[in-house]
Amino acid sequence: xxxxxxxxxxxxxxxxxxxxxxxxxxxxxxxxxxxxxxxxxxxxxxxxxxxxxxxxxxxxxxxxxxxxxxxxxxxxxxxxxxxx
Numbered sequence: 001x002x003x004x005x006x007x008x009x010x011x012x013x014x015x016x017x018x019x020x021x022x023x024x025x026x027x028x029x030x031x032x033x034x035x036x037x038x039x040x041x042x043x044x045x046x047x048x049x050x051x052x053x054x055x056x057x058x059x060x061x062x063x064x065x066x067x068x069x070x071x072x073x074x075x076x077x078x079x080x081x082x083x084x
Contacts, residue, residue, distance in 0.1 A: 004052070004053050005021070005053060005056065006056075007056055007059070010057060010060040011060055011063070011069050015061070015064060018057055018060060018061050018064075021057055022054065022057045022058070022061075025050055025053050025054045025057065026054060028050050029047070029050045029054065032046055032047050032050060033047070
């Protein structure tokens with residue numbers, strides 16, 4: 001289990017990285033919910049942490065989409081090239 005990501009760490013990543021992190025977090029949430037349903041979950045606070053991480057990722061992705069926070073790194077260069 002990885003530590004929770006901060007919004008500033010997520011903003012520094014490309015769109016592709018955000019999508020892969022979102023997929024991983026959703027898989028982890030599914031597994032945690034399954035463990036909770038079968039009574040095997042040891043750390044119940046991890047459910048809350050993963051849900052918040054998913055929400056944080058969605059928020060940063062939406063900021064990129066609306067242009068509130070500009071893209072950084074390679075994805076910003078690709079977006080500029082595509083616009084031209």
